[in-house]
């Protein structure tokens with residue numbers, strides 16, 4: 228019991244630490260990639276090659292004056308940003324980062340909580356993240372945040388449905404909701420992105436909508452809504468929204484890696500089976516993180532390429548294209564499985 | 570003129586070809602040559618008639634060209650110039666010019682770089698030169714006095730020596 | 736007191752508190768948020784009963800979807816009207832009577848000895864099979880009929896919300 232608690236605490240500390248560092252550097256990556264794509268250099272002043280820029284940004288955000296506008300609902304206004312960040316931090320706990328780490332004759336699992344309902348847990352808490360935005364929008368008590376909040380609630384509910392339905396075929400194929408099992412299945416067979424390309428595509432697009440990233444960043448929409456729900460926030464409260472957005476991106480990327488890109492595995496030995504030695508165990512974690520970072524780059528890449536969709540296009544895409552498509556996909560995969568497995 | 574809407578094929582209406590083309594385009598730009606100028610180290614190249622901050626100049630003999638006629642002070646739209654007129658010492662080589670400003674203050678916070686002073690000056694004593702990044706920590710630092718202005722202006726070596734033989 | 740008890744009391748008390756806040760708060764948005772908190776704490780209780788599936792569904796469906804829609808509607812309402820609403824004696828007395836009746840009934844239930852023995856073994860799979868197996872095997876028809884009912888309701892709503900209905 229004590230051992231379990233100690234190990235879990237160490238794992239939580241490590242995971243949160245690594246995650247938040249990557250989140251900070253994703254912001255950095257965002258600025259770099261955006262600059263490169265526009266033939267600029269990007270931040271390069273703080274530290275060698277600008278590597279300490281996230282630190283400077285953090286210090287700046289913390290030291291800024293925290294303005295509490297007089298017209299806001301104080302309590303909800305304050306808890307809004309935390310509600311955005313929290314679900315992401317909770318969700319990362321059920322995603323397997325590695326197979327296991329053999330330390331001192333023990334096998335330490337590469338996941339904090341190995342839940343059998345893994346994916347449902349993630350969807351449940353991802354669903355809660357909409358409250359942060361909606362509350363921030365409402366509690367700010369001014370028009371642009373409010374519009375952002377309204378847009379966000381409708382958008383996130385719609386795309387949650389797509390997100391949920393799109394992964395059903397994956398679990399039909401694997402036969403378990405446990406994310407570790409999904410990864411092990413892929414390690415033994417092949418990456419699911421090859422078997423379930425339709426699922427993957429819909430999941431990918433819905434993930435963009437769910438994390439409010441361009442081309443679906445309508446709740447923020449700087450040009451029309453002056454930042455949407457962010458408008459009335461300043462200092463570290465704004466920083467939390469920022470971190471929350473990127474942390475959600477991280478979780479979504481990690482989830483995509485887990486579901487479709489084989490998690491910690493690579494399709495050759497010794498990376499296609501759970502680790503039996505420490506170096507391989509660590510390499511698994513490295514592989515997982517590398518895949519996540521590649522997907523984060525994809526997020527950034529898309530953001531600086533594609534303009535924002537219109538709201539009606541967004542809704543039409545979700546309800547009229549993706550949801551029918553997912554249902555067809557489920558039926559199709561079901562039929563194939565019935566034929567093949569029988 | 571009637572512009573026909575192009576008839577899109579099914580494939581084009583999925584947006585995918587355009588999205589993929591866009592992604593490819595942005596990707597191609599990543600390794601390209603960068604156009605950023607590292608500003609404080611790499612100064613921008615300024616050409617001939619650049620209108621930077623107004624400064625005072627001396628002629629080749631080291632004579633302060635300004636005769637404190639105060640035309641520039643009068644013409645300056647935001648009233649950035651303040652001149653305290655004064656006389657040149659009796660026994661100096663340039664005593665024949667009679668007047669020179671005792672102090673000449675340009676408030677760089679007010680100056681709008683319009684160039685009116687340069688235009689109006691009968692002595693060609695004030696020029697808008699190349700300094701464009703004028704910064705300071707206090708307001709006082711940005712009140713440029715006569716010495717500072719002369720130092721920034723340096724020598725303006727034109728061939729018309731108006732006061733040489735008068 | 737074991738850690739189980741501590742968690743049980745924490746979740747129960749937090750649930751009761753948020754429940755009270757739901758009805759005590761004058762602001763509908765605050766009420767809705769407290770209701771969400773209540774659902775989350777209730778999910779905590781489900782987890783203590785090792786019904787993980789139920790807990791996840793509780794959060795996913797009630798907290799994550801239903802309440803967001805509620806909030807969506809509440810946010811579009813004119814909050815002033817409901818905040819002005821006065822304390823009604825009739826409602827208070829009625830509520831007290833109903834609450835009293837509920838407590839009384841609960842008391843009776845608690846006094847009857849529990850006959851259903853709680854089986855010692857816990858379900859593998861977080862109760863997923865326990866919920867899903869009967870649903871798709873024993874009660875397939877009722878389940879599908881319920882789904883159809885919901886579909887009918889949905890079509891009705893879509894029809895009603897179409898303004899230009901003949």
Ligand code: SF4
Nearest residue numbers: 645680681683684686
């Ligand atoms: S440039 Fe214009 S504003 Fe500046 S000192 Fe000369 S006249 Fe005044």
Ligand code: SF4
Nearest residue numbers: 635636638639641690
């Ligand atoms: S700078 Fe020229 S215009 Fe101004 S006071 Fe001197 S001589 Fe006159």
